Amino acid sequence: MHRKLERRKDFSGRPAGGDVAEIGLIDSALVRLGVSRDCLLEVMLDIRDKRGSVTEAGLLHLAGRLRLNVAEVYEVATSYPAVNYGSTESYRTEADSCGDLVCALLRDVTNSQSYARPGVCRGRCDRASRGDSGRVFDEFRAAGGYSIVEQLRQEPLLKDRILQDIGRGHAVGRAGNFFPVGRKWQSTIAASGKPVVIVNANEGELATFKDRYILESDPHGVLEAALVAALVIGANQIFVYLRDDYVHLHTVLRRAIDDVVASGLADGRQIDLRRSGGAYICGEETALIASLEGRPPRPRERPPYPTEHGYHNRPTLVHNVETFYRLRGIWGAAFEPTVPVTGLLAPDAALFSVSGRVRQPGPKLVHGLPTLAALIDEAGGICDGDELGGIVIGGAAGTIVSAELCHASLQDLLASGLRLGTGSAIVFNRNDDTGWIAARMAGFLARESCGQCSPCRVGTTKMARALSDGSLDNAALDDLSVAMSEASICGLGRSAGKFLARVIHTAPERQR
Numbered sequence: 405m406h407r408k409l410e411r412r413k414d415f416s417g418r419p420a421g422g423d424v425a426e427i428g429l430i431d432s433a434l435v436r437l438g439v440s441r442d443c444l445l446e447v448m449l450d451i452r453d454k455r456g457s458v459t460e461a462g463l464l465h466l467a468g469r470l471r472l473n474v475a476e477v478y479e480v481a482t483s484y485p486a487v488n489y490g491s492t493e494s495y496r497t498e499a500d501s502c503g504d505l506v507c508a509l510l511r512d513v514t515n516s517q518s519y520a521r522p523g524v525c526r527g528r529c530d531r532a533s534r535g536d537s538g539r540v541f542d543e544f545r546a547a548g549g550y551s552i553v554e555q556l557r558q559e560p561l562l563k564d565r566i567l568q569d570i571g572r573g574h575a576v577g578r579a580g581n582f583f584p585v586g587r588k589w590q591s592t593i594a595a596s597g598k599p600v601v602i603v604n605a606n607e608g609e610l611a612t613f614k615d616r617y618i619l620e621s622d623p624h625g626v627l628e629a630a631l632v633a634a635l636v637i638g639a640n641q642i643f644v645y646l647r648d649d650y651v652h653l654h655t656v657l658r659r660a661i662d663d664v665v666a667s668g669l670a671d672g673r674q675i676d677l678r679r680s681g682g683a684y685i686c687g688e689e690t691a692l693i694a695s696l697e698g699r700p701p702r703p704r705e706r707p708p709y710p711t712e713h714g715y716h717n718r719p720t721l722v723h724n725v726e727t728f729y730r731l732r733g734i735w736g737a738a739f740e741p742t743v744p745v746t747g748l749l750a751p752d753a754a755l756f757s758v759s760g761r762v763r764q765p766g767p768k769l770v771h772g773l774p775t776l777a778a779l780i781d782e783a784g785g786i787c788d789g790d791e792l793g794g795i796v797i798g799g800a801a802g803t804i805v806s807a808e809l810c811h812a813s814l815q816d817l818l819a820s821g822l823r824l825g826t827g828s829a830i831v832f833n834r835n836d837d838t839g840w841i842a843a844r845m846a847g848f849l850a851r852e853s854c855g856q857c858s859p860c861r862v863g864t865t866k867m868a869r870a871l872s873d874g875s876l877d878n879a880a881l882d883d884l885s886v887a888m889s890e891a892s893i894c895g896l897g898r899s900a901g902k903f904l905a906r907v908i909h910t911a912p913e914r915q916r
């Protein structure tokens with residue numbers, strides 16, 4: 405538990421016992437980022453980078469400078485794991501291994517004892533090296549990049565054509581729900597107020613690293629699409645909300661944004677790079693917006709949707725990194741010269757994050773996948789000596805697909821309700837215990853629940869315990885599943901309920 409925070413009697417802008425160096429760092433961060441509540445999280449992360457975490461005296465100083473209630477500042481500090489408030493251990497951001505499902509599954513194989521901290525998947529399930537060999541600004545420009553931005557600035561009527569292309573191309577969101585992109589854009593345009601564009605690069609889903617791969621390879625592809633979106637919907641501000649653990653990408657994106665701004669292509673539009681607070685829930689769009697406003701990352705009921713009332717009540721367009729990137733494939737053909745269309749931009753291409761017991765885990769781009777088992781071939785085959793046990797598809801609240809069904813037609817599985825979600829695919833073998841896997845998935849959801857609503861807070865905790873120790877019978881689990889699915893505020897609790905229903909109904913051995 406954190407100690408109680410008290411305002412000192414002699415507090416007068418500088419707390420008693422305050423560390424002069426920390427106060428200096430806070431003040432210079434505020435000068436750089438602006439003296440506004442919006443930058444609260446970013447200032448705290450800045451101090452964490454330099455000193456391990458912000459201190460109590462630092463929080464008091466921040467509250468004074470931002471004219472906020474101390475309790476509010478304390479609440480923000482304690483709701484983001486990445487702020488590391490009150491911890492005596494340093495917060496490791498980039499790490500090759502964590503304590504979550506994939507790393508735990510492979511621990512006996514890799515014999516890795518390196519844990520960033522228990523739990524919370526770090527999106528490193530492919531153990532990939534973090535090169536910064538992505539396409540830089542000059543290369544992207546030389547290949548025709550940003551010419552669409554220039555054309556749009558000269559011929560504003562082209563935006564109607566882009567909207568038509570998006571509708572005709574049936575572009576859908578890639579964050580997991582496959583919501584039509586065109587509908588979001590139209591709704592943002594129809595709403596009153598100055599719109600905002602947000603690139604959601606939080607990528608907190610279990611065993612998912614596709615957005616990291618896209619940003620590592622072609623950051624300007626994403627920024628170009630975000631700028632086009634801003635021009636089409638009339639936004640003057642763009643946020644890139646980046647997963648805090650992706651430290652190397654912070655540098656890559658900082659440079660990419662600086663290059664775009666320096667070139668004049670942003671045309672006065674503000675492009676802000678912000679880091680998330682180290683929790684899965686930070687990627688839920690209303691929680692993300694709360695985080696950008698300097699509040700704790702708590703989702704809110706919808707409607708109103710962010711497209712109508714988002715960042716500071718302005719119409720806000722939030723898309724996943726992959727969604728933005730792929731839009732270039734849709735309008736690319738209509739604008740010349742264009743950056744060569746890569747495989748990823750082909751409409752039938754699906755991007756999976758494949759991890760677990762395969763020889764070559766990593767991002768895999770596939771066209772017309774016949775079966776889920778075929779994904780294993782894309783990943784170099786199953787590890788030596790292993791026999792396929794099945795694949796967890798779609799993240800922490802995803803589906804545990806048996807080996808037999810992995811060989812069934814994927815089209816049939818999709819038709820019968822399988823959801824691919826973010827495209828995360830964790831391969832396990834015959835000896836891996838699916839009960840243990842389900843319990844780890846439930847553990848992730850329980851740990852990452854923001855705790856705001858009881859169906860999710862209590863439900864995910866009970867579910868995780870019951871799937872570990874069998875403490876509830878199927879009737880009680882069924883009730884829990886219905887309560888979570890129907891009464892939770894956001895998608896985390898609702899999808900946790902649906903996950904539990906699948907576990908109960910596809911695991912006959914659980915039935916008593």
Ligand SMILES: Cc1cc2nc3c(=O)[nH]c(=O)nc-3n(C[C@H](O)[C@H](O)[C@H](O)COP(=O)(O)O)c2cc1C
Nearest residue numbers: 577578579604606607608687688689723724727895
């Ligand atoms: C618990 C939770 C976590 C989420 N995390 C992310 C995330 O990390 N990245 C993301 O793009 N979308 C995430 N989403 C979905 C966003 O709320 C939002 O729907 C998405 O950014 C829209 O992108 P799209 O239109 O491109 O699909 C999350 C949703 C929930 C319920």
Ligand code: SF4
Nearest residue numbers: 854856857860894897
């Ligand atoms: S469903 Fe869970 S994560 Fe979502 S608001 Fe409720 S407690 Fe928070």
